[in-house]
Amino acid sequence: MSSTSPIIVALDFPDAPSAMNMAEQLDPARCRVKVGKELFTSSGPAVVEALQHKGFEVFLDLKFHDIPNTTASAVQAAAELGVWMVNVHAAGGRRMMAACRDILERRSTRPLLTAVTILTSLEQEDLQEVGVDIEPMVQVQRLARLTQDCGLDGVVCSAREAKALRHALGDEFLLVTPGIRPAESSADDQKRIVTPAQALENGSSYLVVGRPITKAEEPGQALEAILASL
Numbered sequence: 001m002s003s004t005s006p007i008i009v010a011l012d013f014p015d016a017p018s019a020m021n022m023a024e025q026l027d028p029a030r031c032r033v034k035v036g037k038e039l040f041t042s043s044g045p046a047v048v049e050a051l052q053h054k055g056f057e058v059f060l061d062l063k064f065h066d067i068p069n070t071t072a073s074a075v076q077a078a079a080e081l082g083v084w085m086v087n088v089h090a091a092g093g094r095r096m097m098a099a100c101r102d103i104l105e106r107r108s109t110r111p112l113l114t115a116v117t118i119l120t121s122l123e124q125e126d127l128q129e130v131g132v133d134i135e136p137m138v139q140v141q142r143l144a145r146l147t148q149d150c151g152l153d154g155v156v157c158s159a160r161e162a163k164a165l166r167h168a169l170g171d172e173f174l175l176v177t178p179g180i181r182p183a184e185s186s187a188d189d190q191k192r193i194v195t196p197a198q199a200l201e202n203g204s205s206y207l208v209v210g211r212p213i214t215k216a217e218e219p220g221q222a223l224e225a226i227l228a229s230l
């Protein structure tokens with residue numbers, strides 16, 4: 001089933017039963033779901049297939065970052081799983097991203113391919129500690145331009161950067177934005193946060209929302225409240 005909803009719910013759970021229990025409370029017509037490192041490491045391809053079987057389109061968020069051959073092969077394996085979207089780290093560089101694009105272009109059907117720019121949990125002082133002496137906005141723009149130049153479908157970034165990226169990179173380039181927090185929500189470990197409505201207004205294509213939905217007493221209602229706010 002293909003949803004027109006911009007919401008991607010992050011299923012950050014320790015095992016498949018917990019993730020499937022959450023999926024039971026969500027409607028595949030109202031959101032997509034994201035399988036990340038925790039759930040995939042514990043439960044593997046089977047949980048992706050189970051979610052697909054329930055009608056969900058799956059973003060496999062494993063943020064591959066390795067040499068070109070290894071990363072492209074991993075992206076190919078994700079494509080074999082039939083996921084809707086897969087991602088790599090833009091910091092893996094031009095040759096790595098081009099190798100991933102090339103391997104997917106040989107397929108008749110392929111997932112969307114996006115690249116992570118700067119994690120939404122990082123702010124300027126974190127970047128300085130790892131030797132990046134510029135503002136997150138500047139580094140995100142640099143990596144997003146490189147990603148587009150390599151022929152990928154879009155980037156993962158904060159919605160704080162979405163307005164500038166939308167203006168610079170055009171309407172077709174996907175901006176997938178985690179770090180989404182409704183006004184009354186805890187930021188948790190996120191730093192570059194934006195409300196759902198502001199993210200859409202800034203030009204985000206998809207809003208990744210985890211804990212504000214999955215830790216809510218009524219996850220289905222939390223999802224509907226976010227959709228209603230858009």
Ligand SMILES: O=c1ccn([C@@H]2O[C@H](COP(=O)(O)O)[C@@H](O)[C@H]2O)c(=O)[nH]1
Pocket residue numbers: 010012036116118119120121156157178179180188190208209210211212
């Ligand atoms: O820059 C990034 C890239 C990925 N994520 C992922 O999104 C979700 C966010 O979950 P919340 O509970 O809404 O904080 C999570 O799975 C991250 O791995 C990100 O947050 N930032």
